[in-house]
Amino acid sequence: MSYCSTRGGVASVDFADAVRMGLATDGGLLVPEALPSVTPQTLGEWRRLRFQDLALEVMAPFVGDALPRADLVELIDRSYATFAHPEVTPVVEVGDTSILELFHGPTAAFKDVALQFLGNLFEYLLARDGGQLNIVGATSGDTGSAAIAGVRGKDRIQIFILHPQGRISPIQERQMTTVLDANVHNVALRGTFDDGQRLVKALFNDLSFKERYQLGAVNSINWARILAQMVYYFYAWGRVADRLRGRPVTFAVPTGNFGDIFAGYLAKRMGLPIERLILATNRNDILTRFVASGAYATGEVYATLSPAMDIQIASNFERYLYYLVGEDPQRVRALLDEMGRTGRLRVTGEEHAQVQRDFTAVAVDDAATLAQIRETYETTGYILDPHTAVGVRAGAGQADLVCLATAHPAKFNEAVREAIGCAAPAPASLRGLMDKPTRCVVLDADIAAVRDYIGEALAARP
Structure with a gap:
């Protein structure tokens, strides 16, 4: 399997190089040059597989010859051994809705499904091929803690996570800042998540800085994140297929950065029988407005009870644009240039x-x-x-609905208490966090400040 950039400046890189590259060197995002097709017969064979075995079948065509199959098996098994539930991502029936629980990993959020795998994959590639990796990522809450949990203490890796100061839940902040491993660097930005995402992209687009400091990405700009997330769509379908009796499934997906729902979109293109993908947003509704109007236009970022979705610039939207315009990199560039000039883009009526x-x-x-x-x-x-809750509300009244549960409720007990008058019981991974020591630096949302901090931290490394 080979990968190319949505902007046309990178082509025919293998899976390992795509993972290491993160953001394509032309500023675009990497996508497969072709998607494999999954036949109804194959779906029938997959539907009762345990999660790890299904992950192998879904991932293998995208990995190709970049990793021996036996090594991929070991990486998958090791990555999901850290989950508290034997099914990894179980489906539970809640009233008339099936809930796909994606919060049984080490940080109680869906990001663990991808980042436990990506952390082990990075470690594997560095041990095999040599070199160092300095990960830089921005988080709206859950990505940062999941990324840190995936790489803390690993040789050859340093990680720098930017989060918006005061705009994530106290538990989310402590999940990151209480990790004191020497290779973990937390940065609270005086700004929004979109500021953090903008700074990360600027660092990766500074090719001399990226190459000098061997930067790698864990945000959903990294293709491996999308690949790992595709697995649970197939898994959820297999858990409800008997009840569906041949009908396609509908997924409701709480959506901020567009990566989670984009994974479902690709699963559908591959052949998974999906009737509808319900894109569920909060007050930060740029994606909802795009679906309604065909215009993608930025606005103010509002703080809400669902902070991981408090986003205006969805980094994976570019991947969807690529497929929407018929895999035409020139058209993608033109639309993004329009966005850069005017703060909005508009697609054709068709x-x-x-x-x-x-x-x-x-x-x-x-x-x-x-x-x-x-x-x-x-x-x-x-x-x-x-x-x-945003996803369940958005999908209300839909038949054959599976809603993705993206985080454990105990991570957001302020909202839970306001709604029901009591807190959600905390899983073991969240207990005692508020009593642990923390380490974090606070910086302005300024590219020079962040660049200088990274350079100084790496220079001081033993």
């Missing part, structure tokens, strides 16, 4: 019609989020985190 065939989009405000947490708890006893 393309907009395709967007509306691909997605249903619903924006859910904080009041409706709290109401959904309360309603679900009162009728079923099940506690939703606010992000998952």
